[in-house]
Amino acid sequence: MTSIDVRDLTKEYGGRRAVDRLTFSVRPGRVTGFLGPNGAGKSTTMRLVLGLDRPTSGTATIGGRPCAALDEPLREVGALLDTGAAHGSRTARDHLRVLAATHRIPGRRVDEVLEEAGLAAVSRNRVRTYSLGMRQRLGIAAALLGDPRVVLLDEPSNGLDPEGIVWIRELLRRLAREGRTVLVSSHLMNETASFADHLVVLGRGRLLADTPVREFVHARAEPRVRVRTPDGAALRDLLARHGYESVAEEGEGAGDRWTVRHARVDDIGRLASGAGVTVLELAAEERTLEQAYLDLTAAEAEFTAMSPSRAQEA
Amino acid sequence: MPFAPALHSEWLKIRTLPSLAAGPAAVVLVTAAFTALAGLDESAGADSDPLFASLFGVVLGQIAAVTFGAQAVSAEFRGGALRLSLSAVPHRGRWFAAKALAVGASALAAGLLAGCASLAVGWAVPGSRAGGPNWGEGLRGVVGCGVYMALMALFAAGLTALLRSGVMTLSILVPFLLVVSFVIGGVSGTAADYLPDKAGQVVLHSTSDGALGPWTGLAVTAVWAAAALAAGAWSVRRRDA
Incomplete structure (x- = not known):
């Protein structure tokens, strides 16, 4: 099985650290989302993994070997880095x-990946006539050309239309099912949540999180419960007595709507029923990756602001 | 990974890009056309060398060769194309050697054709000097023209890899070839004889009055081209893609 292993990876440009002692692994058989704000070092890390940039220190290997030492790299690792590469x-x-000629890949395979990327009909048109979404599809076709065991895609959903987004989601899921190692960077949270099993989150070149998506969301996002009740005052008093903070919402229709922070449906339902407060609606608020991510990066921003040495660097 | 697939890929790159595929054809056309124009000009210097009169177009044809060499490499420095190329051929020395060989071979073929076409035009145009070059000189001129074009294209290719910009390379080389070398090249017996174009063009003349002969002149140009390629290879290997 082929994993990507990043160990203590550091890259400096001038005096600035784009990647700062990064250590993580990307395992096969699942889609790993690579998250972080612009400039967090995602693209730099991908270039380092591919051996295109030289690390200041540390190592990045694919299946235990540096990418530059691979005999037939396209059969090991396929990458989408720059949409403008064509x-x-x-x-x-x-x-x-x-690209195929470098590995003696037959023309048949070229047509296959063009078909798979939905470009077969326009494959003989010049790339300059392509939309951004079509260029992305071409870049992805190039990444798949050598049927690689490891796939790295940098912002693949950029410029894709809704069908394209669905396509890439299905493609990534399938690649992971086939046992490949898939690393996909993005700054679109909901998009990433729809295909990733695992997350690696960067901020300012440093590792902020390396966890399964579910855990990441549950650990980070604050659970909330929404309640609709005709007896708002009673509910608020009840919840306040038990240490819950509840916020009234603008209500329409019967009853008041409340949002209870840091609460679970089971607890609130039992409390209300025990106290005889009428509840018309009770629902857990869906916790999103976006919330979890913003909570995490907000915490990081706070940490950064408090730490004087980092503040000077910034 | 063997060298042949990398070379095949680089050859395909030249063939499938219209602006690059047109480069060698431009070398032939420009060279022949300017030889014809110069031949028609009756007032051209009477002290003209018979061989050079038939290969005069090389002076402008080399601009096409240099442009071809620069473009072939500069296409890699746009839009992250180099990253894609190197992700397929991670051995950078091998990649650059394949690129140089594809460029050099294309320019050599174009130069040989340009030499033949130019000689044919030189003979055909009525205004050409009485006598003209003999067969031996003509053959030497054709081979020299091919090698010279290849070396100039490689010189430009190496320089472009070093500067990472075709525009910068051409804005140095074109004025140099058209102006500087013309002006200071008029005097022989000086260090100017060893400039890459002046030295290499000795082979295009029936007689030479400088320190360099036809083949030693080409050797000097080859040293320039090799130096540029070495600098380019160093840059490709050492810098982040």
Whole structure:
């Protein structure tokens, strides 16, 4: 099985650390979302993993070997890094043929990945006539060309239309099912939540989290319960007595709507029933990856603001 | 990973990009066309060298060769194309050697054709000097023209890899070839004889009055090209893609 292993990886540009003592592993058989704000070091890390940039210190290996030492790299690792990598004056098919020639990959395979990326009909058009979404599809087709065991995609959903988004989601799930190692960077939270099993979160080049998505969301996002009741005052007093903080919402229809923070449906339901408060609606508020992520990065921002040495660097 | 697939890929890159595929053709056309134009000009210097009169177009044809060499490499420095290339051929020395070989071979073929076309035009145009080059000189001129074009294209390719910009390379080389070398190249017997273009062009003349002969002149140009390629290879290997 082929994993990506990043150990103590550091990359400095001038005096600035783009990647700061990063250590994590990307395992096969699941989609790992690579999150972080712009400039957090996601793309730099991917370039380091691919051996395109030289690390200041530390190592990045694929299946235990540095990428530059692989005999047939396209069969081991496929990557989408730059959407502009295909020359505008070349046709999509020629772009892939050039790449395929380096590994003696037959033209049949080129047509296969073009078909898979939904570009078969336009494969003989020049890339400059392509929309951003089509260029992304071409970049993904290039990444899949060598049928690699490891796939790295940098912001693959950029510019894709809704069908494209669904397509990439299905594709990523399938690649993981096939036992491949899939690392996908994004700054779109809901998008990432829809395909990732595992998360690696960066902030300012440092590792903020390396956990399964479910755990990440549950650990970070504050659980809330929404209640609708005709007896708002009684509910508020009841909850306050038990240490819950409840906030009234603008109500329409019968009864008041309340949001209870840091609460679970089971607890609130039992409390209300025990005290005889009428409840018309009771629902857990869906916790999103976005909330969890923003909580995490807000905490990091606070930490950064408090730490004078980091503040000076910034 | 063997060298041949990398070379095949680089060859395909040239063939599938219209602006690059047109480069070698431009070398032939420009060279022949300017030889014809110069031949038609009756007032051209009477002290003209018979071989050089038939290969005069090389002076402008080399601009096409240099442009071709620069473009072939500069295409890699746009939009992250180099990253894609190196992710397929991570051995950077091998990648750059394949690129240089594809460029050099294309330019060599174009240069040989340009030499033949230019000689043919030189003979055909009525205004050409009486006598003209003999067969031996003509053959030497054709081979010299091919090698010279290849070396100039490689010189530009190496420089472009070092500067990471085709525009910068051309804005140095074109004025140099058209102006500087023309002005200071008029005097022979000086260090100017060892400039890459001046030295290499000795092979295009029936007689030479400088320190360099036809083949030693090309050797000097080859040293320039090798130095540029070595600098380019160093840059490709050492810097982040």
